[in-house]
Amino acid sequence: MNELQISPFIDKRIEDYCVKNVSEEPEDLVTLNRKTQLRFVHPHMISGNWQGTFLRMISKMINPKTILEIGTFSGYSTICLAEGLQKGGIIHTIEKEVEYEDFLLENLGHHSDKNIKLHIGKALDILPTIEEEFDLIFIDADKASYPEYYNICIEKLRPSGIIIADNILWYGKVGLDPMPRDKQTLAINDFNELITHDPRVENVIIPIRDGLMMGRKL
Ligand SMILES: C[S@@+](CC[C@H](N)C(=O)[O-])C[C@H]1O[C@@H](n2cnc3c(N)ncnc32)[C@H](O)[C@@H]1O
Numbered sequence: 001m002n003e004l005q006i007s008p009f010i011d012k013r014i015e016d017y018c019v020k021n022v023s024e025e026p027e028d029l030v031t032l033n034r035k036t037q038l039r040f041v042h043p044h045m046i047s048g049n050w051q052g053t054f055l056r057m058i059s060k061m062i063n064p065k066t067i068l069e070i071g072t073f074s075g076y077s078t079i080c081l082a083e084g085l086q087k088g089g090i091i092h093t094i095e096k097e098v099e100y101e102d103f104l105l106e107n108l109g110h111h112s113d114k115n116i117k118l119h120i121g122k123a124l125d126i127l128p129t130i131e132e133e134f135d136l137i138f139i140d141a142d143k144a145s146y147p148e149y150y151n152i153c154i155e156k157l158r159p160s161g162i163i164i165a166d167n168i169l170w171y172g173k174v175g176l177d178p179m180p181r182d183k184q185t186l187a188i189n190d191f192n193e194l195i196t197h198d199p200r201v202e203n204v205i206i207p208i209r210d211g212l213m214m215g216r217k218l
Contacts, residue, residue: 033049
């Protein structure tokens with residue numbers, strides 16, 4: 001399936017080449033991708049096969065017992081991340097939109113071999129209620145809250161655990177705009193600085209799509 005280019009700062013030809021040279025999208029995710037395009041007003045929010053493959057591979061490398069995801073949307077990245085779970089492991093995923101609940105329960109329900117716990121509500125309300133330590137955390141919700149999510153999540157991440165945040169290049173606005181004014185760009189700048197200057201973490205930007213920040217807690 002064609003993926004919308006959301007990283008205009010990367011040469012479209014290079015991006016097309018990357019998208020072409022990635023493992024084939026598994027059948028269940030092809031179906032979920034199609035359903036997402038039909039059902040949602042902003043289907044481009046889906047991770048898609050390029051980023052999804054990266055998330056799945058990272059999760060398989062870590063083989064986590066516990067995963068936290070903030071921003072479920074249609075569940076695509078949830079399923080990718082869940083692929084790496086240990087037997088008996090669990091992924092907690094948080095989505096604020098109550099209208100997505102039925103779609104998510106149906107489609108995540110097709111993966112009943114994985115322990116996927118869906119929380120409907122605002123992440124800042126839900127996070128304090130989940131008392132787990134996490135091996136892997138993926139942040140992919142409202143950008144203005146990224147610094148707050150980081151400060152909460154870093155405390156919930158186990159030593160040597162991995163934290164990944166999406167959209168940290170924000171359509172090229174971070175870094176390129178010398179005087180950003182919108183709250184999303186300002187917050188993502190803050191998030192990128194927070195993690196980069198946090199002595200508890202080593203971090204690197206991976207410019208897949210709109211940019212992933214990956215950090216490893218020391
Ligand atoms: C970019 S989409 C997530 C895409 C998904 N992770 C994927 O890769 O397919 C962001 C999602 O975060 C949700 N969201 C926004 N603000 C939120 C909040 N305060 N708490 C929880 N979810 C939120 C949105 O409703 C949306 O579904």
